[in-house]
Structures are given as C-alpha cells and as structure tokens.
Amino acid sequence: MMNQDSEASSSTTSHYSSSSSTSSILFNYPLLAALLSFVLAQTIKVFTSWYKERRWDLKQLIGSGGMPSSHSATVTALALAVGLQEGFGGSMFAISLVIACVVMYDAFGVRLQAGRQAEVLNQIVYELPAEHPLAESRPLRELLGHTPPQVIAGATLGVVTASMAYLIVIARS
Numbered sequence: 001m002m003n004q005d006s007e008a009s010s011s012t013t014s015h016y017s018s019s020s021s022t023s024s025i026l027f028n029y030p031l032l033a034a035l036l037s038f039v040l041a042q043t044i045k046v047f048t049s050w051y052k053e054r055r056w057d058l059k060q061l062i063g064s065g066g067m068p069s070s071h072s073a074t075v076t077a078l079a080l081a082v083g084l085q086e087g088f089g090g091s092m093f094a095i096s097l098v099i100a101c102v103v104m105y106d107a108f109g110v111r112l113q114a115g116r117q118a119e120v121l122n123q124i125v126y127e128l129p130a131e132h133p134l135a136e137s138r139p140l141r142e143l144l145g146h147t148p149p150q151v152i153a154g155a156t157l158g159v160v161t162a163s164m165a166y167l168i169v170i171a172r173s
Helices: 002-022 029-053 070-086 091-108 110-126 148-172
Strands: none
Touching: 029 070, 029 148, 070 091, 070 148, 091 148
C-alpha cells in the first residue's frame, strides 16, 4: 500500500515537474486561447460597429460593450481550454467555469444596468440649467454592459476559438 502511494505521488510530481519545465507561458494553451478569443472579439467589434453605424470606430478595439462580448469570449475560451487540457472533472475546470459564469452574469446584469443608469443621469445633467454646478460635468460612459445576444455571441466565439486552438495543438503533437 505504501509503495502504491509513493508511486502515485512520484508520478504526479514528475508529471507536474515535466509539464512545468517543458512548457512556458508562450505555449500555455488556455492562456493563448483566452487571449486570442479576446483579440478576435475586439476586432469583430470594429466591424459590427461599422455595420451598425456605417463608420469606422477604432476605439472599439479597446472599448467595453458592443457585439460580441469580449469578456464572455475570453472567459469561455479559458474555461473550455482548461477543461480540454486538464479534464472536465477537475478543480481547475470548476474554478474556470464559475468565474466564466460570474463574468457573463455581470456583463449582462450589473454592468448593463449601470450603463442604462448612466444614460438617464447623462440626460438629467444635459437638461440642467447652464448655471447649475453640474451642468458642465463630463458625461458618464453609457456603453458598459452587454445584451444577452452579445454575451451569447461572445461565449460562442470563445467556444469556437478554444476548440480550433485545441485542434491545432493536437495536430502539432
């Protein structure tokens, strides 16, 4: 019994040692899948913004809000990549999944409502008389959160990105 425990322990230790010594952050599949998904989502926002408004808005590359949700794309890609790499029954996947759910809930729940409140407050300030001390205040950012379709589109992009990256990683192995 003692021999089996020590074998399992040394096997686990050697697995972590070899995987950490041979891999670097540049080849970290979950991290790369998440970053790629983020970049794709932000880039797609430029095109969806152009389609909707018929003008190019490069601020979409770094802005929040819009279609698709880059937050949702990033955390979904991360969770799926962790699940594919580490297994879906492990703690790492569970943590990633819970964080993904919290981020997506926040994107279309709390942040969306904060954006709607900012719209109302900006309208109130706009209607103030010019002599009011708040009349010249800078407007609040209104595009903070996402609609459910934007979150779903982001999550879908995350799944596709992580899956494609996984197929590329497997093909190279």
